[in-house]
Amino acid sequence: MKEKTIILLSGGLDSTTTLYYAKQKGYDCHALIFNYGQRHAKEIKAAVEIANLVQVPYQILKIDFPWKGSALTDSKIKVPSFKTFHKNIKSIPVTYVPGRNTIFLSFALSYAEAIKARFIFIGANAIDYSGYPDCRPGFFKAFRNLIKKGARNKEIQIKTPLIKKTKPQILKMALKLGVPVDKTWSCYKGGKKACGACDSCLLRNKAFNSDYHNRG
Numbered sequence: 667m668k669e670k671t672i673i674l675l676s677g678g679l680d681s682t683t684t685l686y687y688a689k690q691k692g693y694d695c696h697a698l699i700f701n702y703g704q705r706h707a708k709e710i711k712a713a714v715e716i717a718n719l720v721q722v723p724y725q726i727l728k729i730d731f732p733w734k735g736s737a738l739t740d741s742k743i744k745v746p747s748f749k750t751f752h753k754n755i756k757s758i759p760v761t762y763v764p765g766r767n768t769i770f771l772s773f774a775l776s777y778a779e780a781i782k783a784r785f786i787f788i789g790a791n792a793i794d795y796s797g798y799p800d801c802r803p804g805f806f807k808a809f810r811n812l813i814k815k816g817a818r819n820k821e822i823q824i825k826t827p828l829i830k831k832t833k834p835q836i837l838k839m840a841l842k843l844g845v846p847v848d849k850t851w852s853c854y855k856g857g858k859k860a861c862g863a864c865d866s867c868l869l870r871n872k873a874f875n876s877d878y879h880n881r882g
Contacts, residue, residue, distance in 0.1 A: 668694035670783035672774045675699050677712030679850045680789035686843040688787050697724035704738050705856040712851040736763040745854045747863045767800035778822050787825045794833040796865045837873035
């Protein structure tokens with residue numbers, strides 16, 4: 667019997683690659699999609715399209731961040747360009763949503779316990795990323811300890827298959843898995859087309875334009 671697995675699916679390149687990876691490994695995938703008032707809500711549509719494409723059941727969970735605190739949830743805060751952010755590379759950017767992955771993983775844990783899933787997959791990356799503290803290996807290690815201390819099923823595991831990969835490596839992996847990269851959405855802004863200037867767009871473009879990818 668295939669192992670039931672929760673996939674945190676945003677509709678971006680990383681989470682979609684993670685879904686395809688888990689499917690290729692033979693897991694019984696159940697996608698969890700979050701509508702948290704993000705300005706780039708287009709990613710929700712992308713996530714649903716991708717889930718339907720690979721025929722995995724999905725849940726869309728609507729949650730609120732009424733206190734805002736991020737450029738992704740507050741239209742009054744400007745989404746910075748890649749260059750603006752990298753003037754101070756040590757800072758955490760305004761696109762960080764306070765506690766987001768902690769909240770997302772908590773819901774995923776509840777879902778996993780309810781349907782008796784053994785694994786939670788998340789497409790977090792700590793190499794080519796925006797510097798978010800909840801995308802680092804130490805964070806996931808701490809959450810694994812939380813499961814052991816506070817969950818009924820202490821055997822639930824968090825899987826982060828992309829955590830140590832560069833964006834070019836992720837793209838290469840995606841193409842090998844047959845990921846429809848043209849259907850994924852990464853841009854932080856809520857426009858009809860990707861802005862090409864935000865941190866997420868620039869990191870994505872790094873993968874498509876890199877010598878690593880061109881060398882195959």
